[in-house]
Amino acid sequence: MNAHDLGYTKLFSHARMIQDLLVGFVHEEWVAGLDFSTLEKVNTVFVTDDFRKRIDDLVWKIRWQGTDRWLFIYAILEPQSTVDDIMAVRHTLYAMLLYQDLRQSGMIPKYKKLPPIIPIVLYNGNSRWTASMDIADLIEESPPGLEAYRPHMRYLLVDEHRFQEGDLNAMQNVVAALFRLEKSRQIADVRQVIQELASWLNGPEQQELRRAFANWVSRILLPRLSKKKNAALDAIPEMNNLEEVHTMLAETAERWTREWRQEGRQEEAATMLLRQMRRKFGQVPDEIIEKVNSANLEQIELWGDNFVFADSLDDVFVS
Numbered sequence: 001m002n003a004h005d006l007g008y009t010k011l012f013s014h015a016r017m018i019q020d021l022l023v024g025f026v027h028e029e030w031v032a033g034l035d036f037s038t039l040e041k042v043n044t045v046f047v048t049d050d051f052r053k054r055i056d057d058l059v060w061k062i063r064w065q066g067t068d069r070w071l072f073i074y075a076i077l078e079p080q081s082t083v084d085d086i087m088a089v090r091h092t093l094y095a096m097l098l099y100q101d102l103r104q105s106g107m108i109p110k111y112k113k114l115p116p117i118i119p120i121v122l123y124n125g126n127s128r129w130t131a132s133m134d135i136a137d138l139i140e141e142s143p144p145g146l147e148a149y150r151p152h153m154r155y156l157l158v159d160e161h162r163f164q165e166g167d168l169n170a171m172q173n174v175v176a177a178l179f180r181l182e183k184s185r186q187i188a189d190v191r192q193v194i195q196e197l198a199s200w201l202n203g204p205e206q207q208e209l210r211r212a213f214a215n216w217v218s219r220i221l222l223p224r225l226s227k228k229k230n231a232a233l234d235a236i237p238e239m240n241n242l243e244e245v246h247t248m249l250a251e252t253a254e255r256w257t258r259e260w261r262q263e264g265r266q267e268e269a270a271t272m273l274l275r276q277m278r279r280k281f282g283q284v285p286d287e288i289i290e291k292v293n294s295a296n297l298e299q300i301e302l303w304g305d306n307f308v309f310a311d312s313l314d315d316v317f318v319s
Helices: 003-011 015-025 029-033 049-055 087-105 165-169 174-183 187-200 204-228 242-281 286-294 297-309
Strands: 034-041 059-064 070-080 117-123 156-159
Touching: 003 204, 015 034, 015 174, 015 204, 029 034, 070 087, 087 117, 165 174, 174 187, 174 204, 187 204, 187 242, 204 242, 242 286, 242 297
Parallel strands: 070 117, 117 156
Antiparallel strands: 034 059, 059 070
């Protein structure tokens, strides 16, 4: 599991994330019948070794309102960034293993029927999800009389890119905030979301979730954004609160702006010097082009001064 996936796992180990995922992104009538005050993470001691490798800490149970009946929720929160054509097989396998463990552990006694399980896939890939969502669709049609033996089990898909930015912005929902952060291209956008999260998660019971968001932004999101922007990024200390992240983002935005301006001046100066050398001396060798393009602004300006009185390319690069 890579750092990005581990960050998602830590975020969704909080009940508020599961509640907002279901309420905000699962528009099915059964969600209204859930008692979210009973959300409880299933202790992984009840999960087999093979099963734990896949969905450790991602199994939750919740009661139906006014009853003692439970619904179990588990999720593949890799998050899935490419389409897996046999996702339905994987989820069916995990569900069957979970049923087995619930019975063997005694969580569901022998005299009771097994509870419903809702499998969820979080997908953040750019291409449209095309995999079959029911295992039955992966099995070829049976001859007459064998259809009864064809298994059926669906999973629930939450595709981040199906949700428009305007719709996400209008939601006071921490999962929507996570999706907005994933879509962010500017530091200012990230700061806006962080400010909103700090306001929504201001209770002491949300301290650990605030910490998880702060760590995810500083350890995962910001380095990824800096890479996209081709910006230098010093090592970031682990941050434990959103206010600290908000301050750091302001400082980072200011530094990146200075770097981009400096980089723009360097590129402009290199282009100008190479153009002048071609006009005066003709073709410029590739190694000199690379030397000029990789030099800093101060060095290029020095070569530019040399160029005024140079009789050859070698004269330009005299120290």
